[in-house]
Amino acid sequence: MPAQTFTISQLAKEFDLTTRAIRFYEDMGLLAPERAGLQRIYSTRDRARLTLTLRAKRLGLSLTEAKDILDMYDSPRDTVAQLEKFLGVLGTHRAQLEAQLAELQANLAEVKEHEKKGRATLAKAQKAGKAPRPAEAKA
Structure with missing residues (x-):
């Protein structure tokens, strides 16, 4: 049974991407x-790598980080080293997201x-029967 292959148009349609992005x-x-x-x-390997690349982007990883992680699995290196690298990248990214979240919460x-x-100023103004002055509304 021959290996399944894909054209750029098929992948673009499947993943809702432009051919330029691919x-x-x-x-x-x-x-x-x-x-x-x-x-x-494109091979099934390319399709899988595209799937993982898009997942990495959704996680907020850069394309370079995604490539580094994907390339680790293509090499015959030690699985422990691969997983440590992957966890390191994810840990760094998590720390960045947590910092952004703290800033957003502040x-x-x-x-x-x-x-x-602003609501308190508006309530006072409405109670007094007058509209707030611009300086009060900005407080």
Whole structure:
């Protein structure tokens, strides 16, 4: 039974990508299709690597990080070293996401505080029967 192959158009349609994006991943070394003249022939290995590349992007990893991780599994090196590298990359990325989350939470708390002050100013103004002055509304 011959191995299943895919055209660039088939992969683009399946993964909802442009053919340009797939060629970019090829240029980055993430995919290595065979050539039949000018046509690219993608293997099931290329399809799997594309799946993993898109998953890595969703996790927020760079394409370089994704390539490093994918390339580890193509080499005959020790599985322990591969997993340690993978966990290191994920740990670094997790720390970055946690820092971003802490910053977002601080920003959200500040916005909520400004909202609270704004509502209090508005309530006072409505109770007094007047609209707030611009300086009060911005407080």
